[in-house]
Amino acid sequence: MPGKNAFYAQSGGVTAVINATACGVIETARKHRAQIANVYAGRNGIIGALTEDMIDTGKERSSTIAALRHTPGGAFGSARYKLKGIEENRAEYERLLEVFRAHDIGYFFYNGGNDSMDTAHKVSQISRKMGFPVQCLGIPKTVDNDLPVTDNCPGFGSVAKYVAVSTQEAALDVLSMAKTSTKVFILEVMGRHAGWIAAAGGLAGSEPGDAPHIILFPEVPFNKRAFLKRVRECVNRYDYCVIVVSEGARYRNGKFLAEAGTRDAFGHAQLGGVAPVVAQMVRDNLGFKYHYAVADYLQRSARHIASATDVKQAYAVGKAAVEFALQGKTAVMPVIKRVSDKPYRWRIDEAPLSRVANKEKMLPRRYITKDGFGITEAARRYLQPLIRGEDYPPYVNGLPKYVTLKNVSVAPQLKTKFVV
């Protein structure tokens, strides 16, 4: 009897290395065809399962699958789509399992953040209740690095490296021009609730006076007076001031410095544009010439400057999820366990999805300097290994050679349509 099929879906914001995880899943599954006949991927994530729009990864050559390891974005499409609670929308879960049954899917690999881990957990519960047990494995992914239990999240190391390198480079530029031009440079980075990405900017400098001179974290209530005082001090002392600001920077009352007022599918406030707000504050109060950059998607898609550590870990969690499934496990997620800082050593461990779902891990206070504007040595010890190593994609004619899949559809088996 051939093995059951596996379903793999990417969820939420993509990263520079989520495809490395897909590569780990598919390559490992291909080594165990007796247990896993084929890997179907959801076109646009979980929506592909609900609408029975799945991709047959078996149609892709092994060299193409291997190239996923160095290709950013989500190769099968990802989705910001959260299944509601079972009580609220039982129909979605039933539909999912109907599709899984129709395609003989016995394994569900869900590659995402804490919302997705919640979904995977619910699917594992309901599938058992409905008498069609599916092994549900969460696979961590998020640039925000805010999943609990795991030491860090695949996707974070690369965005951290991008932000650290970009801060270092822009600082050299600003410093060399500060005499007659820009004195204050502001880099806006991601991190809606947790300041991990902003903290990574702190790796750019290590000596007193090095940029960045100020980091604005979501975890530290914004104090305009203290901030402006520090900017002035920096310009007086070092001739320039480099600021890394998290999109989630907020006032004591919880109001974001820049709230667009719109909300995404998960109900989170959609942010953007904190850099110009900070820039204007500097100009209006201090009169310094400023410039700002908004890294936005560039930071999370920058596979060209990915962390080799991150790429390895992204692959490893994909591989481990399949191995856990083959061992009969369900409702678990592979996590990265740090064994030592120096030398940096890590291994893959497992955590029950119930411990991961819907929880956020903030930057601990001990990672932030007392004044709230920088990172501590403890933060450096934690962050530094995660950006280590370069893993360049191959280039042709000056551009990275990223792969595009054929993404051949699996023939639908059901007569019913499902509208999401």
Next chain:
Amino acid sequence: MPGKNAFYAQSGGVTAVINATACGVIETARKHRAQIANVYAGRNGIIGALTEDMIDTGKERSSTIAALRHTPGGAFGSARYKLKGIEENRAEYERLLEVFRAHDIGYFFYNGGNDSMDTAHKVSQISRKMGFPVQCLGIPKTVDNDLPVTDNCPGFGSVAKYVAVSTQEAALDVLSMAKTSTKVFILEVMGRHAGWIAAAGGLAGSEPGDAPHIILFPEVPFNKRAFLKRVRECVNRYDYCVIVVSEGARYRNGKFLAEAGTRDAFGHAQLGGVAPVVAQMVRDNLGFKYHYAVADYLQRSARHIASATDVKQAYAVGKAAVEFALQGKTAVMPVIKRVSDKPYRWRIDEAPLSRVANKEKMLPRRYITKDGFGITEAARRYLQPLIRGEDYPPYVNGLPKYVTLKNVSVAPQLKTKFVV
């Protein structure tokens, strides 16, 4: 009799490779000590000469000078400071020559854009008139690629590569999320008057439907109706739309889409913030979810993704300027002469400063598609070789190992102060 000293200054906005030019100047000069005793660098560019604040590059080890080749920013400081016309401010020219005379400077290497070539040209004229002839050599540098005569400008190839790679990567990200998230992504790039940098974004895609779908050039008057129509068509046809917009994009009446209203030292309007303007236009008229990135200084300091072609050329123009000086030439600038497209071949040629000074080279109309939103095959043929090759800096602990010079001051010889 020992040779005379040389004075080298960086001018205007720095680039990822201007230090590679400095490296070419200093390494070449060091091979001809009989003619060039030492290279003094202006601290903060020409201001360092006026204020007699010069750096003794002779105090730096050869390994440090070699590391300039892979270090972005301006190692000695650059300045946005334009000498006025000789009639308007003769005192500045006299002071410059007073300093040159006091330090036995017989060679003036000025590394900058068209304003700086004008200055170098004037200094060569006045020094002869004043009976203290200094050999003045311009060395091209500008990310804007807008200098005439030279086929391209050192600094441009690297920003072009950064923009092309970033567009390619962000497009993969946006495409994979477009079903449920962002449909329109806007990347703002530099290029105040000339659309060369925006055009480089076009290298990211080559097939119909590939991103970027729209490029907004300064050379093409912005037509809101045609633009919005194209955005809608793209989203309908490809599910997403990637836009690269030059900071210099403007309406038919010459008004910039985003004019900050302030002006820099050269009297140019200081721009910034066209991306949010375009984003809001898309949202208000079409309702699509959007994101935008502002690359700002990240693009011109991104030595980590420099073009190997650019690094070679940046070094070559520095080396050639010294060689021209040794041959007794003055009032000339080394230019890059393209010998062939395929295979790409180039050599260094020379151009009189009078032909370069104060002239801007716009993107020719034949490089822009008929509809005004893309680049032609001719543009690709021109641009493509300039981004070719990777030249990675060395890394330590996950970060590029950029060099910082000691920048030891040359002892002042003059009793007079000069205030700029």
